[in-house]
Amino acid sequence: MSTLPESPTLELVGASFGHGGHRVVGPVDLVVPRGQSLAITGPNGSGKTTLVTGLLGLSDHLGGQLLFRGRPLHELTDRSRIGYVPQHHTVADRIHATVGEVVLAGRVAALPWWRHPGRADRERVREAVEAVGLGDRIGHNIAQLSGGQRRRALIARAFVNEPDLVILDEPTAGVDVSNQALLADVLRGLVDRGYTLVTITHELGPLRPALDRVVTLEAGRIAHDEEGLRHG
């Protein structure tokens, strides 16, 4: 899929999403420029998760246009261009794999089936693990990490393919206050490297330093759009 040079990362035009044919979100108009860190907030049930999972093809897209880097999203064949850190990560409790292996698995998923991961892939894994502050834990079993560290390992996995967009669902949920601040630092570092982030959150406070913009959903519609929050 070729890219139009000046296109925003994401553009929703009159977009609606739902479940089983029933509309939960929309119509919504939203443009996310490249390099922006956008938070989506709003009350329980306002449709935050439905909206972002709609971008991933995990809830129903019921109408309107979805453009990714200037092209219809449905033309996107390389799914690794969009990274995703889901809210429910309890599966990590039972995984017997090291941080490095979990992140490498994210890398391998984007390789053609015939290509074994090589030195460049392992180097990329190391960079991603270091970017989330877990460089000294790369060989540790993920099940032995704290909730906040585990979350950062999953963030590294989402970023290991240098995606054009990363979607995070409630990254601070279940993470203690000091680890929330660390997580915000990590996200801020990724934004400073030019990544585009869409983060669902109930807790704007700890994430503020990592955000440029906050969109509030109410009953499936955009009720507020606060831009120009220069991180710093």
Ligand SMILES: Nc1ncnc2c1ncn2[C@@H]1O[C@H](COP(=O)(O)OP(=O)(O)OP(=O)(O)O)[C@@H](O)[C@H]1O
């Ligand atoms: N898989 C599903 N099937 C049917 N309805 C669903 C499904 N997932 C969510 N819903 C409904 O869609 C509505 C919006 O839910 P959604 O999870 O998108 O909201 P949210 O803003 O992310 O909420 P929360 O903050 O509680 O996570 C709710 O009424 C919910 O019951």
